[in-house]
Each structure stands twice: as C-alpha cells, then as structure tokens.
Amino acid sequence: MRNQDVQDYGESLIFRIQQENRWNGGFFVPKILLRIRLNNSIMGRMRRPVFLILVILSGLNIFAWSIVHDASNSDSLEVIFFDVGQGDAIFIQTPHQGLGGGHQILIDGGPDSAVLEKLGREMPFWDRTIDLIVLTHPEHDHIAGLLEVLKRYEVKNILWTGVVRDTAEFREWEKLTAEEEAEIIIAKSLLRIDLNNSSFSNSYIDVLYPFEDLSGQEIKKTNNTSLVAKLVCGEKSFLLTGDIEKSVEKELLESGADIDSDVLKVAHHGSKTSSVEEFVEKVSPEIAVISAGKQNAFGHPHPETLETLSKYGINVLRTDELGDVKILCDSRSLKLR
Numbered sequence: 001m002r003n004q005d006v007q008d009y010g011e012s013l014i015f016r017i018q019q020e021n022r023w024n025g026g027f028f029v030p031k032i033l034l035r036i037r038l039n040n041s042i043m044g045r046m047r048r049p050v051f052l053i054l055v056i057l058s059g060l061n062i063f064a065w066s067i068v069h070d071a072s073n074s075d076s077l078e079v080i081f082f083d084v085g086q087g088d089a090i091f092i093q094t095p096h097q098g099l100g101g102g103h104q105i106l107i108d109g110g111p112d113s114a115v116l117e118k119l120g121r122e123m124p125f126w127d128r129t130i131d132l133i134v135l136t137h138p139e140h141d142h143i144a145g146l147l148e149v150l151k152r153y154e155v156k157n158i159l160w161t162g163v164v165r166d167t168a169e170f171r172e173w174e175k176l177t178a179e180e181e182a183e184i185i186i187a188k189s190l191l192r193i194d195l196n197n198s199s200f201s202n203s204y205i206d207v208l209y210p211f212e213d214l215s216g217q218e219i220k221k222t223n224n225t226s227l228v229a230k231l232v233c234g235e236k237s238f239l240l241t242g243d244i245e246k247s248v249e250k251e252l253l254e255s256g257a258d259i260d261s262d263v264l265k266v267a268h269h270g271s272k273t274s275s276v277e278e279f280v281e282k283v284s285p286e287i288a289v290i291s292a293g294k295q296n297a298f299g300h301p302h303p304e305t306l307e308t309l310s311k312y313g314i315n316v317l318r319t320d321e322l323g324d325v326k327i328l329c330d331s332r333s334l335k336l337r
C-alpha cells in the first residue's frame, strides 16, 4: 500500500481508491490482448488503408458504446447481488457523469466462472479494469470466481484479511495476487475505503470485522474470519457479512459497531448457523438479500432464518428465486430493479 493513499483520520484509516482514467491503456486493451503479439503475417497481408479503416471503425464503435453506457448509468450507486448459484458475488458500480469514470468493485466471485458473464453484462466490453476486488474469506464459493476475474481483468486494488488456507485454490490466489500489479490492502476494523468522486459524495465502505490483522494465520474453516463491511451511500447503507456465524454476529453486537443498515446481505447464504435474532433486530434492515443456489445441497436458506427475517417484517430477496438482485441508491432512497 502506498503511503500517500492512506491517511490516519484520528480513529480510522482512510484508503482512497484512485480514480480510474478511462482513456488509459488498461481501459482500452483487454488484458488478454496485451499478451498477444501482433501476427506479422496477417498484418502483412492486410493493406494499410484497410487496416486504418478497421482501426477507425473500432474507435467509433467504442465511442458510441461509451455514450450508451454512460447515458444509462449516471447518478445512482448500483449494488448487484449476482446470481452465481451457491456462493456470493456482489458488484458495486459508483455513479459517474459523462466519461468521468466511477468505481467498479467486486466483493467475492462465487464458485466458478459464472461471474465473468455477469461482469460482461454490467461492464462495457472494452473496460477490462476493476478498481477493487474484495475477498471476504478464502472458501471455494467466494474465492473461485475471483481467480477467474484476476486472470482476465486488470485489478487495481485488492482488499482481504490475509488469512491462509492449505488448498490449491488458495495457492492460486497467492500466485495471481502476487502477479497482479495491484495495491494489496489488509482489512481490519476502522479501515474506510473512500468512494467519493466529483459527482457523488458521502459514499464509503467501512470495514467492521475482523477486529485484528489476521494476515499470515493459517485457518481451516474461515467463515468466522469473514470480512464484514458496511457500504454507505449517502443516507442509505448495506451490511455485507460474508459467511459469519452467530458467534461473530454476537461479537459485533458487543463491540458496539455501527451495524444498523437498510439492506442486509444475510450471512452464510441464510444458513441457520447465522442470523441470530438480536443481530437482525439491531441491523433492522428494510431489505434482506440471500445469495444461494437453486435447490442447493445445504438447504440454504434455512426456514429458521426465513422465520426470523419475517418476524421483523423484512422484505427478503433471494437470488435462487429472483436471479440477480439489483438495488439502486441515489443517496436518499433505494430502488429495486
């Protein structure tokens, strides 16, 4: 982490995501193309004017798409809970105006490469840069899709807890993150990721858990090391809980962390090992999102969890029933899409 990006604001550390410059190399050139040497024989056979026309047409095409994309996304922050089957993958696009950018964030990647198709639908085809990826914890249904993303996108920042597992997927994560020229940020409470930009203020992600730096610790079952974060969008907020279980929910309650939120990503896919009643009551969300696979082998979400959520009159949205769940936040209100 570069020193100039982090400032100690009294109690919390603030990390500011650098604004993506849309007109740089990472924006135009798909990562895979960077690795392809131009084939001289093809270039040689193609006459220069034809080649130039192709280049101009491609440029115009990209320009037209950039206008279409920017016109459709301008003044709301979007949070999409991707339907990636049994797992979590949450995409955040911050507002942007004109060609000014905005931030793209992916929290977990789900259990396989399904996330790539989802990203392809949400991001313009020429944009191969993701500003921030977050790994809540290195279990298969969260890490596997991120490995695919790291192979195909330029990732600028990586936020994770640093816990170590003895699995092939974890070793691949270590290899790919070492190769990626990204800022690595180790998450613990009191870290704030600042998402403000010229067109949108008072938006940030606060890390609430883990309370301590866990980097280098080898842990077999990492659910209870999950990074818990609160995404704040003006007056509205989202609590993102990874796969924490009841014991961590209780720790968060006891710590006095500000967990009160408008949207709750229900922990651990709605398993009955999570969502203790006092926790749900304190978060007091208007909407609860459950990310689970259709007819998954774990029986998620558990009827007990659904009962707790219904007891508090919370609107439950399930990816196994609805597909992708998209919530727009204009800083004062939330809209479902």
Ligand SMILES: [Zn+2]
Binding pocket: 087, 088, 139, 141, 142, 243, 268, 269
């Ligand atoms: Zn999980």
